[in-house]
Amino acid sequence: MPLVVQKYGGTSVGTPERILNVARRVLATQQAGNSVVTVVSAMSGVTDSLIKLARDVSNKPTEREMDVLLATGEQTTIALTAMAINALGGKAVSLTGAQAGIMTDGIHTKAKIANISPRQIRKYLSEGYICIVAGFQGQTVQGSITTLGRGGSDLTAIAIAAALKANNCEIYTDVDGIYTCDPRIVPNARKIDVIAYDELLEMASSGSKVMQSRSVEFAKKFKVPFEVRSSFNTNRGTIVKEETPGLENVVVRGVSVERNQAKVTITNVPDRPGAASRIFTALADAHVIVDVIVQNVSAAGTTDISFTTNRDELEKLGTLLNPIVKEIGASDVLKQEGIAKLSVVGIGMRSHSGVAARLFEALAKGGVNIEMISTSEIKIAVILDEAKIVEAANLAHEAFGLAQA
Amino acid sequence: MPLVVQKYGGTSVGTPERILNVARRVLATQQAGNSVVTVVSAMSGVTDSLIKLARDVSNKPTEREMDVLLATGEQTTIALTAMAINALGGKAVSLTGAQAGIMTDGIHTKAKIANISPRQIRKYLSEGYICIVAGFQGQTVQGSITTLGRGGSDLTAIAIAAALKANNCEIYTDVDGIYTCDPRIVPNARKIDVIAYDELLEMASSGSKVMQSRSVEFAKKFKVPFEVRSSFNTNRGTIVKEETPGLENVVVRGVSVERNQAKVTITNVPDRPGAASRIFTALADAHVIVDVIVQNVSAAGTTDISFTTNRDELEKLGTLLNPIVKEIGASDVLKQEGIAKLSVVGIGMRSHSGVAARLFEALAKGGVNIEMISTSEIKIAVILDEAKIVEAANLAHEAFGLAQA
Incomplete structure (x- = not known):
């Protein structure tokens, strides 16, 4: 049976x-x-x-x-x-x-x-x-x-x-399953029939809180396929399983959005070994979860290091970072609220090129400015003005044709 | 330690x-x-x-x-x-x-x-x-x-x-311990310092609901002395333990009262084997807890059988007993509410005579009529008009000198 x-x-x-x-x-x-x-x-x-x-x-x-x-x-x-x-x-x-x-x-x-x-x-x-x-x-x-x-x-x-x-x-x-985007943000978001573990993991870490990452990781490790569905109706939900060649044909599986982000920039960090390490070790010790990190080396031998984190963490960051800024000889800590993160996720990215270009083009056409960019093998994440996030999510959803099955 | x-x-x-x-x-x-x-x-x-x-x-x-x-x-x-x-x-x-x-x-x-x-x-x-x-x-x-x-x-x-x-x-x-009587009924009731398991058992089965009988029975079986005391103050409570010669010197340890009783009388029960059994088996099967049972054989070859039970049981007794009364050839089922039970308890009764006489005398002097009497080795229980129970409890408490340590 x-x-x-x-x-x-x-x-x-x-x-x-x-x-x-x-x-x-x-x-x-x-x-x-x-x-x-x-x-x-x-x-x-x-x-x-x-x-x-x-x-x-x-x-x-x-x-x-x-x-x-x-x-x-x-x-x-x-x-x-x-x-x-x-x-x-x-x-x-x-x-x-x-x-x-x-x-x-x-x-x-x-x-x-x-x-x-x-x-x-x-x-x-x-x-x-x-x-x-x-x-x-x-x-x-x-x-x-x-x-x-x-x-x-x-x-x-x-x-x-x-x-x-x-x-x-x-x-x-x-909820009825996993959607191509949060339907409260993108009204024509569509329920995904099948999704790979890694895709759900990237979407979960990007604000789609249907399931905790560790459960998905556990399922992946032990190769347990599962279905996320609603207890209030009898609709089929979303099946989460191992990657298959068929799954890879879809380049972008979904778009996820994370609000309430904050950006912190430490200016004029001397460009020498150990400076970045000093900063992020201190943040880790204080259990601050850092998301996107961007660093550009300038010509003058110093660099600006920026990272994003949850806005709720912002308050404790000042007292934490100010002594370190002084210690490593950087200039200042700048804090910016009111930003959000948009991610497009899909295992098909591994074998398809041009995904980033298509995303940036769609956002540019809609007049949405990108503040930071972070990529993984199956995800492209951009940091934006929070006021633009709904518009940006709809543009990305449209650009990758996610409303069509 | x-x-x-x-x-x-x-x-x-x-x-x-x-x-x-x-x-x-x-x-x-x-x-x-x-x-x-x-x-x-x-x-x-x-x-x-x-x-x-x-x-x-x-x-x-x-x-x-x-x-x-x-x-x-x-x-x-x-x-x-x-x-x-x-x-x-x-x-x-x-x-x-x-x-x-x-x-x-x-x-x-x-x-x-x-x-x-x-x-x-x-x-x-x-x-x-x-x-x-x-x-x-x-x-x-x-x-x-x-x-x-x-x-x-x-x-x-x-x-x-x-x-x-x-x-x-x-x-x-x-509560502070076990009392010689419920202080709400007998204002000068006194906390008992030491009581024997059997005395507490008889008092518990007579309405003093400080502890369930089975716990006391368990303690008696395994010879575990225990103390009942209050969690709201630091007063010593009542020690419950095995009988000792010292404990037997007190004839009556306490008086307990049970209200909400009812008396049921089945009249003119033919005086032949099996009649009483038929009645009480039916009551047991229906989980009716019967307390005091009294039967007197009359000259005419029939008898009245009376028993007491909790008043809450009274309603279901009619439908239960009427067919049985017909079957065994008795006359009628009479029900009486508004009665109560008073018990005096003490292991000293085993070695002292005259306890029943002293109780009856005290009640008679106070004009309290006794409807039924039931005795055990260490208890005398009487069934009374509920309206008289407070008066009766005070009379009994006084008659056995329980207010004095």
Whole structure:
């Protein structure tokens, strides 16, 4: 019998009515002739309430105990989902991460899955049960409860699909799939039928927050194809899988947009070894996530180094960088808000040339000025004035013909 | 180092502030030179909210899943309590029932403790940790989560105290201890310093709901003395322990009162074997809890059988008993509300005579009529008009000199 692993996120199980809706979908999947393992998240809002409770008793809650606390969120959902399926005449059983055999390392609040021993899942499936597994959680070999960090429920589903060699892995969410661009920005954006892991990774790192990168990376590593689709309708979603020759025929898969960026420029950095290293080591130590970096050597033996980061990081950068600027003998730190990043992504770029040229031409024709450029093997990213980002996204979407299937 | 097991109920951990209060008490106990294991219940109200959620997805929630759901209540409290202790500079670790090694049978929602393997507790205690253990829950040998039913957290504490051979077991609650009578009924009721297991058992079954009978029975079986005391002050409470010659010197330990009783009389029951059995088997099958039963054989070869039960049961009794009355050839079912039960309890009754006489005399002098009488080795219970119960309790309390230490 084919085995399907499904995952429903917090919005999909956010109320008792929605849990019943999920229960009906799960039952229908079983009745269509499949064995089913369903991974669920905490009901939306529950995790935030638990974090608030923790803050009420401690300024800096112990991470081990935070995991014990947060794990109750998914445990509540698995029990309710199994009850709902049973109430509808099905046969379901709930399993916590530990019971499902999700073994992790001991890094609390962001544990990594070490291995999966799905003995209990296999036993219950062989008895005709639907297994409802708590996402986001596992346990160490010593038996401590751990959680997997943001996006952890997707990771649970993909890891179980890998361990059980599932025929299908379906990630249900509140959107219909992955789009060629955010439809709120580009109204004629189209749902993508099939996308390669690497493309989704580049789009995810460029603001398309359907899934966390680590879940996609995990799926890529273990070659688990999965489908991102909506829990509120029965439309087909987007299949995410390994690259195939067919996938490479499309040069640009999608356009993604990231707002709330800031640009920082350090002027007149002496052009000698170690200067850039000094700056970016300090930023890394302070956990500032730096995105695009651009450096041009000028004739006078000094250079301007620019980088972008999230606007929220800007405040702490002044006190961090000013002493370093003095130390390395640079002139100044200039900060610019109100910028955004636009990326075009596609594995077809590897074998097609002229993509950058076509993008720059489209933006130029529309009068959009490019402030910075960054490229990878399958992505071209440009930094723009945030006020122009909607126009730019529509121009890029049009230039690569993304509205047509 | 002496080992203390403490248990805090739902009211004592009902808010983050109260959890911090408990954390301070636990820390103080450790700082006084003890190893400490603390058992906590779900925050008050949490269990009811979870039950409501279950009812929202199912008319008849699966008992296995109910246990998975309810167990999150205590899991939340253990995490918060451990965090609170850590925030106050202590060193605490939380353990679910399963992690604490509470092994049970597989009877979901009312599991019995089979054995305790406190390996993890011992390990953490030896490292100087305070162990915060989830009450009310355990797991089967197959690894399913179970709960112990009402009063289960007391049971957890007493079982752990037995397994670890603790020096003290303290049951913290929202009252100061066990009283000679409910102080809302008898204003000069006095806190009892020491009481025997059997006395508390008789008082518990007579309406003094400080603890569930099964926890007291468990403590009696494993000879675990414990102290019932308040988590809101530092007063000494009531020590519950095995009978000693000293304890037997007190004839009556306390008076307990149960309101909301009802009396049912079946008239003219033919005086032949099997008639009473037919009635009480039907009541047992319908899970009606029958308390006092009285039967007098009349001269005419028929008898009236009376029994008391909780008033809430009265409604379903008509439809249940009417066909049986017809079947066995009795006349009628008479129902009487507005009655109450008064019990005087004391192990000293075993070796002292005249207790019943003194009670009846006191009630008679006060003009209180007795409707039914029931006695055990260490208890005399009388059924009275509910309107007279406060007066009767004060008369009995006075007659046995309970206000004096």
